[in-house]
Amino acid sequence: MRYKDENKQEAIINATVKLVNEIGFVASSVSKIAKEANVSPATIYIYYKNKEDLLVSTYIRIKQKMGEAVLKNFDESMPIRDIAKNIWFSMFDFIDKNREYFQFTEQFSYSPYSDLVDMDEVEKIFRPVIEILLKGIEQKIIKNVNHDILVAFIFYPIMTLSNARLCSGFNKNDSNIETAFNLAWDAIKL
Amino acid sequence: MRYKDENKQEAIINATVKLVNEIGFVASSVSKIAKEANVSPATIYIYYKNKEDLLVSTYIRIKQKMGEAVLKNFDESMPIRDIAKNIWFSMFDFIDKNREYFQFTEQFSYSPYSDLVDMDEVEKIFRPVIEILLKGIEQKIIKNVNHDILVAFIFYPIMTLSNARLCSGFNKNDSNIETAFNLAWDAIKL
Amino acid sequence: MRYKDENKQEAIINATVKLVNEIGFVASSVSKIAKEANVSPATIYIYYKNKEDLLVSTYIRIKQKMGEAVLKNFDESMPIRDIAKNIWFSMFDFIDKNREYFQFTEQFSYSPYSDLVDMDEVEKIFRPVIEILLKGIEQKIIKNVNHDILVAFIFYPIMTLSNARLCSGFNKNDSNIETAFNLAWDAIKL
Amino acid sequence: MRYKDENKQEAIINATVKLVNEIGFVASSVSKIAKEANVSPATIYIYYKNKEDLLVSTYIRIKQKMGEAVLKNFDESMPIRDIAKNIWFSMFDFIDKNREYFQFTEQFSYSPYSDLVDMDEVEKIFRPVIEILLKGIEQKIIKNVNHDILVAFIFYPIMTLSNARLCSGFNKNDSNIETAFNLAWDAIKL
DNA sequence: GATGAATGAGTGTTCATTCAT
DNA sequence: CATGAATGAACACTCATTCAT
Numbered sequence: 001m002r003y004k005d006e007n008k009q010e011a012i013i014n015a016t017v018k019l020v021n022e023i024g025f026v027a028s029s030v031s032k033i034a035k036e037a038n039v040s041p042a043t044i045y046i047y048y049k050n051k052e053d054l055l056v057s058t059y060i061r062i063k064q065k066m067g068e069a070v071l072k073n074f075d076e077s078m079p080i081r082d083i084a085k086n087i088w089f090s091m092f093d094f095i096d097k098n099r100e101y102f103q104f105t106e107q108f109s110y111s112p113y114s115d116l117v118d119m120d121e122v123e124k125i126f127r128p129v130i131e132i133l134l135k136g137i138e139q140k141i142i143k144n145v146n147h148d149i150l151v152a153f154i155f156y157p158i159m160t161l162s163n164a165r166l167c168s169g170f171n172k173n174d175s176n177i178e179t180a181f182n183l184a185w186d187a188i189k190l
Numbered sequence: 191m192r193y194k195d196e197n198k199q200e201a202i203i204n205a206t207v208k209l210v211n212e213i214g215f216v217a218s219s220v221s222k223i224a225k226e227a228n229v230s231p232a233t234i235y236i237y238y239k240n241k242e243d244l245l246v247s248t249y250i251r252i253k254q255k256m257g258e259a260v261l262k263n264f265d266e267s268m269p270i271r272d273i274a275k276n277i278w279f280s281m282f283d284f285i286d287k288n289r290e291y292f293q294f295t296e297q298f299s300y301s302p303y304s305d306l307v308d309m310d311e312v313e314k315i316f317r318p319v320i321e322i323l324l325k326g327i328e329q330k331i332i333k334n335v336n337h338d339i340l341v342a343f344i345f346y347p348i349m350t351l352s353n354a355r356l357c358s359g360f361n362k363n364d365s366n367i368e369t370a371f372n373l374a375w376d377a378i379k380l
Numbered sequence: 381m382r383y384k385d386e387n388k389q390e391a392i393i394n395a396t397v398k399l400v401n402e403i404g405f406v407a408s409s410v411s412k413i414a415k416e417a418n419v420s421p422a423t424i425y426i427y428y429k430n431k432e433d434l435l436v437s438t439y440i441r442i443k444q445k446m447g448e449a450v451l452k453n454f455d456e457s458m459p460i461r462d463i464a465k466n467i468w469f470s471m472f473d474f475i476d477k478n479r480e481y482f483q484f485t486e487q488f489s490y491s492p493y494s495d496l497v498d499m500d501e502v503e504k505i506f507r508p509v510i511e512i513l514l515k516g517i518e519q520k521i522i523k524n525v526n527h528d529i530l531v532a533f534i535f536y537p538i539m540t541l542s543n544a545r546l547c548s549g550f551n552k553n554d555s556n557i558e559t560a561f562n563l564a565w566d567a568i569k570l
Numbered sequence: 571m572r573y574k575d576e577n578k579q580e581a582i583i584n585a586t587v588k589l590v591n592e593i594g595f596v597a598s599s600v601s602k603i604a605k606e607a608n609v610s611p612a613t614i615y616i617y618y619k620n621k622e623d624l625l626v627s628t629y630i631r632i633k634q635k636m637g638e639a640v641l642k643n644f645d646e647s648m649p650i651r652d653i654a655k656n657i658w659f660s661m662f663d664f665i666d667k668n669r670e671y672f673q674f675t676e677q678f679s680y681s682p683y684s685d686l687v688d689m690d691e692v693e694k695i696f697r698p699v700i701e702i703l704l705k706g707i708e709q710k711i712i713k714n715v716n717h718d719i720l721v722a723f724i725f726y727p728i729m730t731l732s733n734a735r736l737c738s739g740f741n742k743n744d745s746n747i748e749t750a751f752n753l754a755w756d757a758i759k760l
Numbered sequence: 761g762a763t764g765a766a767t768g769a770g771t772g773t774t775c776a777t778t779c780a781t
Numbered sequence: 782c783a784t785g786a787a788t789g790a791a792c793a794c795t796c797a798t799t800c801a802t
Binding site for chain 4: 566
C-alpha cells in the first residue's frame with residue numbers, strides 16, 4: 001500500500017492558511033484549497049472528515065504553535081511583571097513572523113466555525129499564563145478581579161494592536177510595544 | 191407616514207441581521223434573507239447593488255445606531271473620567287439590548303467584507319470620543335501615547351468582555367462593569 | 381415577473397423518462413436530465429424539491445395516465461369477464477404505445493424510491509378495478525380469496541408478460557393476449 | 571479447510587447483499603461494501619473486474635442458491651401438479667428464510683444491471699422446471715400455450731405475492747400459499 | 761494476495777444575480 | 782416598485798478505480 005505523504009498534509013494546511021488570508025474564509029472553497037495545495041479535492045477528505053474539520057484542525061494547530069512560541073522562554077521564577085512583558089514581546093514577535101497564522105486565527109475566532117472548537121483544548125495551551133495571574137493576585141501584585149477581566153487587559157490588547165484594520169496607527173516596534181505594555185500593566189497591577 | 195418601500199428596506203435589514211446571527215455569515219444567502227424578509231430576491235437588488243453592498247450597508251447602519259446610543263448623553267463639560275465611564279455603561283447597555291446587532295458587527299469586522307467599508311465613515315461616528323481622549327492628553331490627565339493604544343485599552347475591552355465566546359466568566363452587571371472600567375481607566379490615566 | 385413555462389416542466393419530465401429508459405435509474409443524474417431537457421440544473425429545483433421529488437412525481441404522473449387509459453372505456457354494466465378483458469387489452473395497448481412510461485414505472489417500482497410513494501394515492505387510481513373483483517366475488521363468479529391473490533393473477537401477469545426481459549418469447553398480438561387472458565380468467569373464476 | 575481468500579470473497583458477497591437491502595442499489599458504493607466486509611476497496615478488485623461484475627456475480631450466485639433450494643426435492647416421477655406445488659412451497663420457504671437474497675434479486679432484476687446477465691446461464695438453472703411444463707403439455711395436462719405465458723402464471727405470481735410492497739395483504743402461511751397455488755394451477759391446467 | 765492512499769470526474773444542490781412581466 | 786422564474790457557475794462531497802508498497 002501507498003504510504004501517507006506527510007508533505008501532502010503540510011501542503012493542505014499551508015494552502016488553507018494562505019487562501020483564507022488572501023480571499024477570506026467564505027471564498028476559500030475546498031476545491032480552491034486543493035488546487036493551491038496541488039492535490040485532488042478528494043485527497044483532502046482522506047486527511048479531514050470535512051471542510052469544518054479541516055478549518056478547525058488548522059486553527060488548533062496554529063494555536064498550539066502560538067502557545068509554544070509564547071511559552072518558550074517562560075520562567076516562573078522571574079517577577080510576574082517580567083513574565084508578562086516577555087509574553088508581550090514573544091507574542092508580537094510571533095505575530096510579526098507569522099502574520100498569516102495570526103490573521104487566520106482572527107478570522108476564525110469570529111466566524112461561526114469557532115463554536116465547533118473544544119475550548120478546553122485551547123485554554124489548556126495558555127493555562128500557565130492564567131496560573132501566573134492567579135499567583136499575582138495571591139501575592140497582592142495584581143488586582144483581585146475575575147480573571148476574564150484581567151485577560152481582557154493584559155492579553156487581548158495584543159490582538160487588538162496587532163490587527164492592522166483596527167490599529168493602523170500603531171507601529172509595532174519595541175519602544176511602542178513597551179509603551180503599550182505599560183498601560184496593560186497599569187490596568188491590572190494593584 | 192412611512193412609505194411601503196421603507197418598510198421593505200427595514201425588513202431586509204432586520205432579516206439580514208437575524209439570519210447572520212442564527213446561521214452565520216457564510217450560510218446567509220440572498221434568497222434566504224429574501225424569504226426571511228418576505229420579499230423577492232430581486233427586490234433586494236432594487237435597494238442594494240449586490241450582496242456585498244447589503245452587508246456593508248447593514249454594518250454601517252448598525253455602527254451609526256451604536257454611535258447614537260453611546261453618544262446620546264454625551265456631555266463635554268463633564269470630567270473626562272465620567273464621560274468615559276458613561277460611554278462604558280451606555281455601550282454595555284446597548285449591546286445588552288441589541289445583542290443581535292453586536293454579534294453581527296463582530297462577525298462582520300473580522301470577515302473580509304470589512305475591507306470594503308470606508309473606515310473614515312465609521313471613524314467619524316466615534317470622532318467625539320477620540321477628541322475627548324486628546325483633550326485628556328492636553329490636560330495631562332491621560333497618558334500621552336498613540337491614540338490607537340488608548341483606544342485598545344479604553345474602548346476595545348468592552349468588545350472583548352461582551353463577547354460571550356471569549357469571556358464566558360464575565361457577568362455583565364453594573365458592579366462588574368465598574369470594576370472593569372477601573373482597570374481601563376488605570377491603564378490610560380496619567 | 382416571468383411566468384412559469386409549462387413547456388419547461390414538460391421537457392423535464394420527458395427528459396427524465398427518456399434518460400431513465402436509456403441509461404437507467406442510477407446513471408440518470410440531475411445534470412444529465414437538465415442537459416437533455418435543455419434547462420439549467422437549477423431550474424429543475426424550481427419545479428421539484430429535489431431529485432427524489434422529481435422521480436416520485438414523474439412516477440405518480442405516469443401512473444395516473446395509465447389509470448386514465450385503462451379505465452377510459454370502463455363500463456360497469458358489462459359482464460365482469462368482459463370488463464377484465466377490456467382492461468387487459470387497454471393495458472397492453474397503453475404499454476405498447478408508451479413503452480418508455482412502462483419501463484420507467486417498472487424500474488421505479490423495484491427501486492428504493494418506491495418506498496417514498498404514498499401508496500394510497502396510487503391505489504386510489506385503480507380502486508374501480510378492485511371494486512369489480514369484489515362484486516365478482518359477491519356474485520359467485522370469482523373465487524372468494526384475498527384480493528391480493530386475485531390481483532396477482534388477473535393484473536400483474538400483464539406486467540410480467542409486457543416485460544421484454546422476462547418474457548422475450550411472448551409476442552404481444554391480440555391472439556396471444558387473448559390466450560393469456562384466458563389463463564388469467566381461469567385462475568380467478570369460480 | 572477454507573482458504574482465507576474464500577472467506578474474504580464470502581464476506582464481500584454478504585456485505586453486498588446486506589448493503590443493497592439496507593440502503594438500496596444506488597447508495598451501495600464499492601467503498602461502503604468494502605467497509606462492511608472489513609476489507610480494502612482494492613481487495614474487491616482482486617476478486618471482481620469492477621462493480622458491475624461484483625453485482626452481476628452476486629446475482630447469479632443467489633439465483634443458483636435459489637435454484638438448488640427449489641429443485642432440492644425435485645422428483646420427476648411425481649404427478650406434475652404435485653411437482654409444481656412442491657416448487658411453490660420450496661420457493662416461499664426459501665424466500666422466507668432468505669429475505670435478503672430475494673429482495674436483492676428483485677432490485678437487481680429491474681435495474682439496468684440485469685441487462686448484463688447472461689440470461690442463458692440463469693435459465694439453465696430453472697430448465698428442469700420448464701421441462702416439466704413441456705411434459706405436461708404433451709400429456710395434455712397443461713394448456714398448450716407459449717411457455718412464457720405458463721411461467722407468468724405458475725411461477726411469477728410467487729414473486730408478486732412475496733413482494734411486501736405489492737401484496738401487503740397476503741399472509742404467507744401454508745393455507746394461503748395453497749389457496750394461491752390452486753389459482754395458479756387453474757390457470758395453466760387444461 | 762492485500763492494502764490504504766490517491767485521484768479526476770462526477771454527484772445533488774445552492775449560489776448571487778438577471779430577466780420578463 | 783416589485784416579483785418569481787431562470788440560470789451558469791460554484792459548492793461540499795463521494796464515486797469507481799488505480800497506484801505504490
